[in-house]
Amino acid sequence: MSLLSPESLAELPATVQRPAYERGALRSGIVHLGLGAFQRAHQALYTEAALADGDLRWGTVGVSLRGPGVPRTLAAQAGLYAVTERHADTAHTRVVGGLREALFAPAALERVLGALADPGVALVTTTVTEKGYSQHPASGELDVDDPDIRHDLAHPDAPRSTLGVLAAGLRRRPAGAPITVVCCDNMAANGRTLQRLLGQYAQQVDAGLARRIEHDIAFPNTMVDRIVPAATPASLDWAQARLGGLRDEAAIVCEPFTQWVIEDRFSSPRPAWEAGGALFTADVRPYQAMKLRLLNGTHSAIAYLGQLRGLQTVADAMADPLLGGFARALMTQDLLATVDVPAGYDARAYCRELIHRFENPALGHRTQQIAMDGTQKVPVRWLPALRESLARGVERPFLERALAAWLHYLGSGRDDAGAPLALSDPGAQALAQRLQAAGSAHEAVAAALEVSAVFGREPWAEAFMQRLAGHLAVLRRGGALALLAPGSRH
Structure with a gap:
């Protein structure tokens, strides 16, 4: 059984869409925190549309904060994976190629922080679920009793939490290197919420960083929508048949519908996500x-x-x-x-x-x-x-x-x-x-x-x-x- 890889792309059936750009020419422009199925079947496809138009600045460094399984699987496939959009008996499959690296933060923290500090990276996107932001569910403020937050406040250069990793990377960025943080989780005013929580964390670590978060870094609100079930053995077997027998342990089967509404407020360059159908608006x-x-x-x-x-x-x-x-x-x-x-x-x-x-x-x-x-x-x-x-x-x-x-x-x-x-x-x-x-x-x-x-x-x-x-x-x-x-x- 062959694994999906750059070398096996030529073996795919003609019905499977391949990356429409030269992967070797990709540069890293996005760091994504939370390398789950949703991002790989949603934001990643909007970025694929921008890459297909020839703007190769927007390769992605994907970061898992909680488990090594997905990074390990994707690394074995050189970052390639397939997404199949399916409703009843109708299906369309494509291979996504925009992921340049897949990192497990606890095992590769210096590489993760280095990517966040890289001046060539202009965007951080996040899908870590609601609980990943250390927000107290009732007050809406930073949950200072979260064990990971307590650890990170004591050890800010060896963080575990989403906020701690993000803050540690931003602290290392050179002055004047613009960046925008795009939250894509299901929270009301998700961009502003992340900005507030990150600012509250930074106030206890680095007052200068807190000022940058408040004044220099944009956190646009977004709304994301696509139903992306977790993979199962049955869905992976079904995807293998779609791929002509190639095995893809990171394969995703999702619905055809997709929507991304983004507040048009950036402090750095961005991909032409509208090429994939994203809607930019003044009020999300x-x-x-x-x-x-x-x-x-x-x-x-x-x-x-x-x-x-x-x-x-x-x-x-x-x-x-x-x-x-x-x-x-x-x-x-x-x-x-x-x-x-x-x-x-x-x-x-x-x-x-x-x-x-x-x-x-x-x-x-x-x-x-x-x-x-x-x-x-x-x-x-x-x-x-x-x-x-x-x-x-x-x-x-x-x-x-x-x-x-x-x-x-x-x-x-x-x-x-x-x-x-x-x-x-x-x-x-x-x-x-x-x-x-x-x-x-x-x-x-x-x-x-x-x-x-x-x-x-x-x-x-x-x-x-x-x-x-x-x-x-x-x-x-x-x-x-x-x-x-x-x-x-x-």
């Missing part, structure tokens, strides 16, 4: 809010209810009459009413497109994957919409049921059939313990909402808590099926 916030609530918010509800119902993929959940109907209603009745739609934008059409994407049977997007790290996701995907609605005296019946399902998911630890759930949320221990120790559903809700790290310090209305407790009681008696039954919705 309306697009970001729509995506965060309509797509990500609905996804989280599908994940927790799907896990409780024993449904393993989003497509399975959407095909379930009760859960599929609930997800549609949550999106179009509750969540859509909470967003400000940009002028001239057809939000109803956007919702229809989202539903179509969720129904894609080819992706195998696992509910368990989406359910990870809920204590980081729920405070940004659901709670602001609930707070705003309650302040106006408006109930959100589907969103409130989704929140109850999450609490039940954490508190019970089992699905409706009694099978144990694989919970993956390091921040959920305190919340889960409170839920498990409580007696009645109302006591459980009251105890849970007191966890300020998730739910904030502002008290919740008693009427809301009563409704939430009622939904939780239904879940405890009859599981998710009882909660989703038509009679329980009103």
Whole structure:
């Protein structure tokens, strides 16, 4: 079995698109932190379009902060990997060539910091998930109790955290070398949020760096959108067949839809990402809010209810009459009413497109994957919409049921059939313990909402808590099926 490599590119089927530029002439212009599947199937393809137009300044140095597996796999393939866009039986495969290096930061820290300091590098992009920014989920400020932050403040030249690595690299950059930091994770005002958190960290390490972060380095807000499931043995085998028998251990199968909205605010040169379809705008916030609530918010509800119902993929959940109907209603009745739609934008059409994407049977997007790290996701995907609605005296019946399902998911630890759930949320221990120790559903809700790290310090209305407790009681008696039954919705 041959491995995908520069030497084996000639063996690919004619239907597979190859890099349309000379890889040997690439220069390093981007450092990317967080070398997961999403970036490699999203931002990397927009950069491929710029490279294909002949601007070879924008090769990428990819950095994994948490695990050596992906860098090791990509290094064995000289940075090459394939992306297949698939919906049902329609598929298109391309090989991506813009990755010049793949580094594991703990094992190659000097090379990582050197890349960040390189004056030829004009951009840092990040996809490290919400929890990767050491942000306190309730206050929104730097979490100084994060173990990695504590370590980095004590050892700023040997950092572990995203903020620590970024700060250490920026400290080494020569004066006057412009750079822009582009955050691509699902956080409201993600660029400004990263700028604030990095500035708060830098204030404790290097006041001069903190001033540069505030005044000299641009942090544009962005909105990213593409469904990219984690690879599985089955998806890797399927991709191998697409590649004519060549094995690609870094192969990605994703949906055809992709969107990238970027605030047009840079302090350095950038690739022509618009060649790949990126939209540059003065204000990303309306697009970001729509995506965060309509797509990500609905996804989280599908994940927790799907896990409780024993449904393993989003497509399975959407095909379930009760859960599929609930997800549609949550999106179009509750969540859509909470967003400000940009002028001239057809939000109803956007919702229809989202539903179509969720129904894609080819992706195998696992509910368990989406359910990870809920204590980081729920405070940004659901709670602001609930707070705003309650302040106006408006109930959100589907969103409130989704929140109850999450609490039940954490508190019970089992699905409706009694099978144990694989919970993956390091921040959920305190919340889960409170839920498990409580007696009645109302006591459980009251105890849970007191966890300020998730739910904030502002008290919740008693009427809301009563409704939430009622939904939780239904879940405890009859599981998710009882909660989703038509009679329980009103």
